[in-house]
Amino acid sequence: MSDIAAAITEIKALLGDRMNTSKSMRDLHGQNEAYFDHMPPDGVAFPRTTQEVSDIVKACAKHACPIIPWGVGTSLEAHALPIHGGITIDMTEMNQVLNVLDQDLLAVVQPGVTRESLNAELRATGLFFPVDPGANATLGGMTATRASGTTAVRYGTMRENVFAMEVVMPDGRIVRTGTRAKKSSAGYDLTKLFIGSEGTLGIITELTLRLQGQPEAIAAAVCDFPTINDAVNVVITAVQMGIPMARMELIDETSIRAINAYSNFDYPTVPHLFMEFHGSDVGVKDQSESMASIISEFGGGDFQWSTKTEDRNRLWAARHQAYNATKALFPGQLGMSTDICVPISKLAQAIEDTQNDLNECGVTAAIIGHVGDGNYHTLMFSDPNHPEQLALNKQLAHRMAERALEIHGTVTGEHGIGVGKMKYMAQEHGDALSLMVDIKRAFDPQNIMNPGKMVPMN
Amino acid sequence: MSDIAAAITEIKALLGDRMNTSKSMRDLHGQNEAYFDHMPPDGVAFPRTTQEVSDIVKACAKHACPIIPWGVGTSLEAHALPIHGGITIDMTEMNQVLNVLDQDLLAVVQPGVTRESLNAELRATGLFFPVDPGANATLGGMTATRASGTTAVRYGTMRENVFAMEVVMPDGRIVRTGTRAKKSSAGYDLTKLFIGSEGTLGIITELTLRLQGQPEAIAAAVCDFPTINDAVNVVITAVQMGIPMARMELIDETSIRAINAYSNFDYPTVPHLFMEFHGSDVGVKDQSESMASIISEFGGGDFQWSTKTEDRNRLWAARHQAYNATKALFPGQLGMSTDICVPISKLAQAIEDTQNDLNECGVTAAIIGHVGDGNYHTLMFSDPNHPEQLALNKQLAHRMAERALEIHGTVTGEHGIGVGKMKYMAQEHGDALSLMVDIKRAFDPQNIMNPGKMVPMN
Numbered sequence: 001m002s003d004i005a006a007a008i009t010e011i012k013a014l015l016g017d018r019m020n021t022s023k024s025m026r027d028l029h030g031q032n033e034a035y036f037d038h039m040p041p042d043g044v045a046f047p048r049t050t051q052e053v054s055d056i057v058k059a060c061a062k063h064a065c066p067i068i069p070w071g072v073g074t075s076l077e078a079h080a081l082p083i084h085g086g087i088t089i090d091m092t093e094m095n096q097v098l099n100v101l102d103q104d105l106l107a108v109v110q111p112g113v114t115r116e117s118l119n120a121e122l123r124a125t126g127l128f129f130p131v132d133p134g135a136n137a138t139l140g141g142m143t144a145t146r147a148s149g150t151t152a153v154r155y156g157t158m159r160e161n162v163f164a165m166e167v168v169m170p171d172g173r174i175v176r177t178g179t180r181a182k183k184s185s186a187g188y189d190l191t192k193l194f195i196g197s198e199g200t201l202g203i204i205t206e207l208t209l210r211l212q213g214q215p216e217a218i219a220a221a222v223c224d225f226p227t228i229n230d231a232v233n234v235v236i237t238a239v240q241m242g243i244p245m246a247r248m249e250l251i252d253e254t255s256i257r258a259i260n261a262y263s264n265f266d267y268p269t270v271p272h273l274f275m276e277f278h279g280s281d282v283g284v285k286d287q288s289e290s291m292a293s294i295i296s297e298f299g300g301g302d303f304q305w306s307t308k309t310e311d312r313n314r315l316w317a318a319r320h321q322a323y324n325a326t327k328a329l330f331p332g333q334l335g336m337s338t339d340i341c342v343p344i345s346k347l348a349q350a351i352e353d354t355q356n357d358l359n360e361c362g363v364t365a366a367i368i369g370h371v372g373d374g375n376y377h378t379l380m381f382s383d384p385n386h387p388e389q390l391a392l393n394k395q396l397a398h399r400m401a402e403r404a405l406e407i408h409g410t411v412t413g414e415h416g417i418g419v420g421k422m423k424y425m426a427q428e429h430g431d432a433l434s435l436m437v438d439i440k441r442a443f444d445p446q447n448i449m450n451p452g453k454m455v456p457m458n
Numbered sequence: 459m460s461d462i463a464a465a466i467t468e469i470k471a472l473l474g475d476r477m478n479t480s481k482s483m484r485d486l487h488g489q490n491e492a493y494f495d496h497m498p499p500d501g502v503a504f505p506r507t508t509q510e511v512s513d514i515v516k517a518c519a520k521h522a523c524p525i526i527p528w529g530v531g532t533s534l535e536a537h538a539l540p541i542h543g544g545i546t547i548d549m550t551e552m553n554q555v556l557n558v559l560d561q562d563l564l565a566v567v568q569p570g571v572t573r574e575s576l577n578a579e580l581r582a583t584g585l586f587f588p589v590d591p592g593a594n595a596t597l598g599g600m601t602a603t604r605a606s607g608t609t610a611v612r613y614g615t616m617r618e619n620v621f622a623m624e625v626v627m628p629d630g631r632i633v634r635t636g637t638r639a640k641k642s643s644a645g646y647d648l649t650k651l652f653i654g655s656e657g658t659l660g661i662i663t664e665l666t667l668r669l670q671g672q673p674e675a676i677a678a679a680v681c682d683f684p685t686i687n688d689a690v691n692v693v694i695t696a697v698q699m700g701i702p703m704a705r706m707e708l709i710d711e712t713s714i715r716a717i718n719a720y721s722n723f724d725y726p727t728v729p730h731l732f733m734e735f736h737g738s739d740v741g742v743k744d745q746s747e748s749m750a751s752i753i754s755e756f757g758g759g760d761f762q763w764s765t766k767t768e769d770r771n772r773l774w775a776a777r778h779q780a781y782n783a784t785k786a787l788f789p790g791q792l793g794m795s796t797d798i799c800v801p802i803s804k805l806a807q808a809i810e811d812t813q814n815d816l817n818e819c820g821v822t823a824a825i826i827g828h829v830g831d832g833n834y835h836t837l838m839f840s841d842p843n844h845p846e847q848l849a850l851n852k853q854l855a856h857r858m859a860e861r862a863l864e865i866h867g868t869v870t871g872e873h874g875i876g877v878g879k880m881k882y883m884a885q886e887h888g889d890a891l892s893l894m895v896d897i898k899r900a901f902d903p904q905n906i907m908n909p910g911k912m913v914p915m916n
Contacts, residue, residue, distance in 0.1 A: 103698065103803035146643045157641050159650075160618070175890040181799040182831045183615050184868035185604045185654055186875055186886050187912065188894045192617075192650035196643055213700040240561065242671040279741075280748065286740040341639040345561035373640045410642035417644055428644050432633040435901065436646045442896040454645065 004042045004086060007065035011045055011087065014055050018046040018093075029070055029088040032078040035336045035382075035390060036419055041068060041082040046093045050166060050174055050205040053089065057203065058172035060087060066451050067170075069199040071141025072114065076337050077418025079145060079198050083452045089203060091140050097121045098206070105211045106163060106180055111140020111204045118209075127211040130155035133414065134320040140204045145416040146196030150319065153372030154246040154278065155212060157414070159195055166206035167194055170444040180208060193439070198416060199450035201443045215278035218246075219288055220312045223295055223303035228252060228271045228355070228367070230298045232348040235273070235371045237294050239344050243287055247276035247316075248372030250351075254329070255322050255366040262325030263318035268301070273371075274319055276312070326366045326379050333381035334390060338397040338420075340404035341375040341413025350403055354378060357399050361392055375413035402427075417454050425455065462500045462544060465523035469503055469545065472513050476504040476551075487528055487546040490536040493794045493840075493848060494877055499526060499540040504551045508624060508632055508663040511547065515661065516630035518545060524909050525628075527657040529599025530572065534795050535876025537603060537656050541910040547661060549598050555579045556664070563669045564621060564638055569598020569662045576667075585669040588613035591872065592778040598662045603874040604654030608777065611830030612704040612736065613670060615872070617653055624664035625652055628902040638666060651897070656874060657908035659901045673736035676704075677746055678770045681753055681761035686710060686729045686813070686825070688756045690806040693731070693829045695752050697802050701745055705734035705774075706830030708809075712787070713780050713824040720783030721776035726759070731829075732777055734770070784824045784837050791839035792848060796855040796878075798862035799833040799871025808861055812836060815857050819850055833871035860885075875912055883913065 012019040020026075021043040030040030047053045060067050066086025073080060082088060095112035102125050109118060116136045118129050131142060133149035141147075143165070148157035155161065164178030177190040194201060225231040228250065235248055251259065251272045259265055273295075277287045288305050295303070306312060318325075327335050342350045351367060358365050358378070369376025378400060382389030401411040401424050411424040426433050433455065440447070440455045447457050470477040478484075479501040488498030505511045518525050524544025531538060540546060553570035560583050567576060574594045576587050589600060591607035599605075601623070606615035613619065622636030635648040652659060683689040686708065693706055709717065709730045717723055731753075735745045746763050753761070764770060776783075785793050800808045809825060816823050816836070827834025838854060840847030859869040859882050869882040884891050891913065898905070898913045905915050 101801070101803070103694075104801040105698065106801070146641075146647075148641055148643075152641060159641070159647070169893075173889055175893060176888060177890050179868045179886070180801040180866035181833075181862075181868045181871065182802070183604075183606055183610060183617070183799055183833065183871050185606075185870045185872050186868050186879065187883060187891070188655055188659075188897060189604075189617070189647075189650045189653065190890055190893055192647045195647065197646055201646075213698065215700070236561075240563065240671065242673070280744055282744040283737075283741050286738055286744075290738070341641055343559070343562040343564070343638040344640070345559070375639075375641065404639075408638035410637045410639045410644050412643045413639065413641050414643050421644065425645060428637070429648075430634060431631055432635050432648055433645070435627075435633060435648055438900040439646060439897060442900040443893065 002065055003063040004065045007060050007063040007087060008043045010059040011056050014059070015045060015047070015052065020044045020046065029090065031073060032081055033074055034076050034078045034420060035334055036078040036081055039081050039083065041088040042085050044088045044090050046090050048093050050168065053168045053203055053205050054172045054174055056089060057168050057170065060448055061171055061446060064446050064448060066448055068450050069144065069203050071112070071138030074135035074137045075145060075418055076415045077420040079416055079418040079453065081419055083419065091138060094205065100125060102127060104180060105213070107209050107211055109139055109207050109209060111138060111207060113139050115139060115142065122211065126214050128214055129209055130212050131158055131161055134323070139207055139209065143195055143204055143207060144197065144199050148370065148414040150247045150249055150370060152370060153248055154244060159192065161210045162191060162195055162207055163210055164208035165191055165194060165204055167202040168205055169202045170446065170449045178208065198418070198454050200440060200454045201449060217281045217284040217307065218276060218278055218312065219284045219305040219307050220276040220315055221303045221305045222267065222272055222274050222315065224268050224270045224272050224301040226270065226299055228351055229348050230300070231271045231273050232351060232371060234294050234298045234300060236344055236347060238291060239372060241290070243290050245275060245372050246278040247274065249274040249319055250369045250371040250376065251322065252367040254364070255326055255368045258325035258329045258366065259318050259322055262328050263321055265318060274315060322368055323379065330381040334384050335379055335381055336390065336393045336397065337377055337379045338400060339375060339377040339413050339415045340400050340409055340411060341373060342404055342407055342409035344374045346407040346409070347371060347374050350407065351376060353403055354400055357396055361396060363392060363396060373413065460523055461521040462523045465518045465521040465545060466501045468517040469514050473503060473505070473510065478502045478504065487548065489531060490539055491532055492534050492536045492878060493792055494536040494539055497539050497541065499546040500543050502546045502548050504548050506551050508626065511626045511661055511663050512630045512632055514547060515626050515628065518906055519629055519904060522904050522906060524906055526908050527602065527661050529570070529596030532593035532595045533603060533876055534873045535878040537874060537876040537911065539877055541877065549596060552663065558583060560585060562638060563671070565667050565669055567597055567665050567667060569596060569665060571597050573597060573600065580669065584672050586672055587667055588670050589616055589619055592781070597665055597667065601653055601662055601665060602655065602657050606828065606872040608705045608707055608828060610828060611706055612702060617650065619668045620649060620653055620665055621668055622666035623649055623652060623662055625660040626663055627660045628904065628907045636666065656876065656912050658898060658912045659907060675739045675742040675765065676734060676736055676770065677742045677763040677765050678734040678773055679761045679763045680725065680730055680732050680773065682726050682728045682730050682759040684728065684757055686809055687806050688758065689729045689731050690809060690829060692752050692756045692758060694802050694805060696749060697830060699748070701748050703733060703830050704736040705732065707732040707777055708827045708829040708834065709780065710825040712822070713784055713826045716783035716787045716824065717776045717780055720786050721779055723776060732773060780826055781837065788839040792842050793837055793839055794848065794851045794855065795835055795837045796858060797833060797835040797871050797873045798858050798867055798869060799831060800862055800865055800867035802832045804865040804867070805829060805832050808865065809834060811861055812858055815854055819854060821850060821854060831871065880914070
């Protein structure tokens with residue numbers, strides 16, 4: 001039987017004040033960026049070393065106390081909600097960049113380092129870490145949720161950008177996976193197994209990340225289109241032609257309206273593509289020209305390439321603010337963001353179907369997406385005083401998920417399973433879900449690591 | 459207790475003549491491309507459908523009979539040697555390309571399709587499957603061993619190029635992993651877990667593979683260098699500058715001698731780089747020019763870019779024949795090929811250390827490698843009448859493996875574990891090996907899938 005109080009007492013003896021059970025701290029870690037009810041944990045621990053994480057986990061294991069790893073809480077599916085109570089382990093005090101191996105294009109970091117702080121530390125090296133989900137998430141959280149974002153179309157997701165890790169297992173053992181070599185055929189790929197496991201198999205305490213050289217040239221552009229379909233067809237053609245886009249973002253009419261208001265732009269209120277190319281001067285020019293010819297073929301508007309850093313920064317800041325900008329369009333409303341990822345050939349149809357669903361139900365929503373990967377998001381709003389509106393939004397999200405599965409896609413391209421998408425695990429994976437249960441049971445027989453998430457254990 | 463004879467009787471009832479126990483067929487499947495003794499299985503089954511594979515596995519499970527999946531037997535570490543006896547399942551009759559999804563740049567294939575036959579089928583589509591280990595291996599075998607080869611530096615290994623699969627589990631259940639979407643955050647990454655599992659977790663019966671568009675332009679070149687160190691430093695610089703090489707192969711002096719004799723070239727007998735660039739006309743020209751300036755910086759000889767298909771085909775055929783060409787230099791000798799992969803900053807030192815080891819011991823060997831990935835191979839020879847020579851070669855391979863681990867590399871970049879590298883699993887993975895054992899035990903509690911490989915189960 002679980003004895004959370006006993007675990008807390010033991011951890012207090014280890015960490016002192018860094019085992020915090022104040023109401024305010026618990027409340028802070030009971031929040032979520034999604035639409036789920038507030039749910040505070042029984043306490044919050046702030047370890048500073050791998051050994052402390054191991055000791056905390058051992059204390060929890062002894063008392064069968066649930067453990068919920070926490071980065072900065074930017075998950076959109078409530079990954080860190082303590083649905084069975086227990087102790088949240090806040091990793092933000094493990095926030096050191098341990099080693100920049102510039103010649104190997106690698107960085108060794110603690111999991112509480114955020115992507116922006118890593119990139120700030122890297123500035124002088126000419127290197128950068130490319131994965132960019134928008135939120136300034138911790139790298140541990142990004143790994144645990146297999147995050148991606150605007151640049152995944154070029155540089156891959158966390159799946160492709162974590163070489164090695166150190167993990168504290170549910171019994172407190174400290175293990176290391178992977179090496180600094182670019183590839184290996186030695187053994188089961190445990191690194192990939194922990195990436196995206198949402199804290200259900202262990203706690204990541206160190207990461208070796210792949211870096212990229214700052215490209216010689218970067219060009220960004222914004223282009224408007226008569227319809228979403230035209231914009232998406234541009235992207236499909238570019239993907240099929242193998243044009244190496246660094247970013248390729250669809251912004252629908254509603255989102256453009258939001259961005260104009262929030263970030264002080266004056267784009268025409270029609271669908272847009274925001275895009276970026278990285279490479280040599282010659283390469284970027286070449287790619288831009290190929291893109292321009294595809295855009296004109298599909299009726300895209302005039303556009304200009306911008307190579308100025310400040311213009312690009314302003315553009316991508318606006319893109320990253322789109323979520324908050326759209327929320328600001330609907331003050332007092334509850335936002336719900338959902339995402340799916342589909343094969344590129346089905347993308348235009350999938351988005352059109354979603355738009356039709358939204359129109360049919362009279363729901364105002366924004367569609368925005370990393371369309372170069374076939375990944376898009378719908379952000380819907382509801383009045384907190386009318387819970388039936390949230391119920392309708394959930395139903396629309398459900399249609400998106402079902403459609404994704406019908407066309408050989410996935411119920412989430414990057415937001416993850418968390419609490420919100422548990423119900424699709426069986427539908428997406430079929431019998432393969434039982435293999436995930438086998439792994440969970442083998443690694444965490446007491447089911448103390450973020451219980452109730454990812455795999456159904458009952 | 460294992461009752462192999464009973465399993466064979468049951469499978470004969472299912473497959474008739476396609477359950478073959480003739481001496482010749484068993485002998486054929488008891489061979490290996492490595493230096494291990496011949497060891498025939500008790501029988502060889504030739505399934506034609508997933509259902510047949512499932513039925514075979516169920517019969518084997520019932521009688522605890524070992525199962526060894528077989529592609530075309532080109533493994534260099536004896537992955538398919540039946541070290542505990544049992545039934546080899548030859549997958550070569552499951553050799554259909556089931557679906558080419560040209561718009562999604564995907565192909566769905568059975569595991570017995572070889573990479574060359576897939577590319578032959580794709581010719582009319584303008585697409586190709588990039589992973590190229592040299593040998594015309596089956597795609598199932600390549601997946602099971604996480605194969606890579608000359609183009610991995612650009613397109614990744616099998617790890618990056620398998621989207622989804624169907625697998626028959628050790629109890630006969632048929633499961634599917636992955637989707638046709640480019641990315642997903644839904645659940646543990648089972649696809650990556652099966653890639654590289656060497657037949658120890660299940661039998662792959664279908665694969666969804668990522669294809670690439672044929673590049674608009676391809677340019678290949680050959681360049682000689684005064685020393686291996688100069689050649690490797692060119693590669694390190696190009697990697698650090700982010701030049702997108704499609705192929706970057708180091709060929710040492712001995713291999714050049716072999717290639718000249720075997721494939722009728724007249725390269726100077728000094729170390730060479732064989733390289734290739736893919737992209738648009740402008741992009742390839744740009745990359746070639748950047749490369750040329752690095753090469754001149756490190757004292758590389760004159761070279762010319764060739765864009766003619768026949769020249770390139772001849773070049774890469776010669777590269778792929780290097781193994782046989784080198785064997786032909788040492789007629790009657792037993793070849794032993796071993797590989798490691800190291801962080802790029804350590805590559806020059808690692809190769810130099812290997813050369814010193816070889817010189818010190820007076821062993822004639824060839825060093826050749828996919829150096830853009832930090833991966834290289836040493837091919838050593840021994841007189842079959844002097845087993846102490848093979849023992850010495852093993853010792854030299856051992857030094858390579860130990861060195862790889864000392865510098866944060868891996869004991870095998872692409873050849874895999876098989877029989878030859880089992881002894882390094884504990885050393886490379888430490889406590890993480892116990893997690894691999896947990897997975898193996900959970901999926902295959904009877905230990906019937908390629909037993910004795912990958913993870914120690916006693």
